[in-house]
Amino acid sequence: MRYLIAVLGVLVVFVLTYAVSNDRRNIRYRPLFIMVVLQTLLAFALLNTSVGEFLIGGFASIFEKLLSYAGEGVNFVFGGIANEGQLPFFLNVLLPIIFISALIGILQYTKILPFIIKYIGLVLSKVNGMGKLESYNAVASAILGQSEVFISVKKQIGMLSKQRLYTLCASAMSTVSMSIVGAYMQMINPKYVVTAIVLNLFGGFIIASILNPYVVSKEEDILQVQEDEKQSFFEMLGEYIMDGFKVAITVAAMLIGFVAIIAMINGIFSGIFGISFQEMLGYIFAPFAFMMGIPWKEAVEAGSIMATKMVSNEFVAMLDLGKHTGLSARTVGIVSVFLVSFANFSSIGIISGAVKGLHEKQGNVVARFGLKLLYGATMVSVLSATVAGLFL
Template sequence: MFFLLNILGVLIVAGLVFLCSPAKRKIKWRSLLSLFIVELVITWFMLSTSIGTWIINKIAAFFSWLVSCANDGIAFAFPSVMANDTVDFFFSALMPIIFIVTFFDILSYFGIMTWIIDKVGWVISKISGLPKMESFFSIQMMFLGNTEALAVIREQLIVLKSQRLLTFGIMSMSSVSGSILGAYLSMVPAEYVFAAIPLNCLNALLLASILNPVEVSKEEDIVYVPPKEEKKDFFSTISNSMLVGINMVIVILAMVIGYVAITSCLNGILGFFVHGLTIQKIFGIIFSPFAFLLGLGTHDAMYVASLMGIKISTNEFVAMMDLKSHLKDMSPHTIAVTVTFLTSFANFSTVGMIYGTYNSIFGESSSSIIGKNVWKLLVSGMAVSLLSAMIVGLFVW
């Protein structure tokens, strides 16, 4: 029964996004079906084969090594803190971001990351038949994050029509930066984090093509390559990366503290009027239909629904911190779909980040396309997370 609910969930999410599309006749169904089949094959390979499991374990071990390297730097600055048996979230999950951002920027500086993004993006474009630039961007934002990926291709974005610009904004809702993976792995199982990453990438492309189908001519279907003149020297690059990393740490820390405090405050106010009422319970009711469609029982569905609401209204860190303490009491299927759903940047604050990035790159006139279509960004972000979780749920019981 629950498996059938999971399948039904995939159809309902796709159907709801289709109903939201303003240009249903322009949707390229053959391309989208190709993408969906690729997603099923990738998920099956990663979660149901020994080779796929081995690859995920190796990738997880690689990121664990990166975190251990970061911990050596943290221990040098804070030896007494890192010597403790348990280390606070700030040091265990956030501080490693400084080194991991720098590491990925070094790969980009020497062209390694650029080569990977370019080749994988080309493969996706060939398989799906969708525009090269959008396919390229779906891979780029997966490694670099939404605002960073937008900044890298800003020169080409400037000349695009506003309707096509909206596609990139919609896709940006479902990004995951490689620099943040170390923080995720300190809280939730690695296999589902790494399963979510390619699924989010492909689902962002798939659902954006439904929500905002755009015709792209062959002349327009090109990928921007930054000129060599834009390249800084190596030491300037890594120094700037470290500063970017610490800024990310501060922003995330501020958001976690602020949103947890706001949630506590709201719970206090709600409890004053209705005993036992919390924001988590309200979100549990609102999102419970979608949680049931993940193939969950009543108890798990209500809890996962509350995490969905926490993620959308605050961020995935707050939800993952809550989930971490409940993992031992949850079934493999519940863990798989919940972790997959939480692994993305889809929330209200991300809309603000995307709008701010567009405003800084294009000016207020062009960035208004985001302001006028906030609902599309939110629908896409929620739908991508749900669809990725439902696909993973089909293979884990």
């Protein structure tokens, strides 16, 4: 029965995406079919095979080791503040972002990351039928982040059509930054974080191929990656450390604001209607949770967590998921995969602001299709969670 529901869920995602497609006549079904098959095989390999278990375990152990190194720096500065035996969220989840950001900077400086991103992107372009720029951007977004990735392709931003610009922005919203993956792994099972990152990469191409189909000519199919300004090693390191600190502080501020606002709205709704705001959203999102493979008896509870992610951010939703201890392991897995992306309302402003900072006219274009961007990225999350649910 669950396989039938999952297939139905995938079909519903395709229908909902097809319904708002920019150009249904130009949808290319061959690369679409190939990517759906690849996404399904990858989900099976990651969740149901010893090879997948080994790869995820290795990936998780690397981050566990990196976080332990980060902890050395955090404890040196804040060791006397934390109470013995307690794990303050800011110190243990957010501040290690600084070390991961510094490590990414080192890999960028030594040209290791650009090499990996470029050639994985070139391989993907052979599979997805899209341009080299789109494929590069999807991989780069998963490593550099939704704002920083546009800096690396700023030479081409002004020359892009609306269709190609949409695909670049959709990739940025559908993935997550490698600098905060370690933080996610401390809130949800690393297995689901890794699975979501891989599935979202292909899911972004699948949804974009339906919602925003177009053909890139050979003349347009070029990739111009912006070289970083020449800096000394320690100038670069200091910059990436400060960038990581800004991300940690920004996430902390967003959490304080969103958690407080949601608590206030829940209180108001409970007082007036006898039901919290999140519970009300849970009923709205429950059908989507059910078609993702979540049992109906848990669909409202899961739907409220999904809605929390969309109206606030994934950090707030992951913390909320940790409070719902009565959910089955399968439901936790499906919801966890859904949560690993930047698909929320605040990302519209972040992405349009990042593009506008590089090219004002194109930034205005992004702002105009912002809601459609969120719609597509949400469909990517639903698709990834549904496919993962087949093997949980």
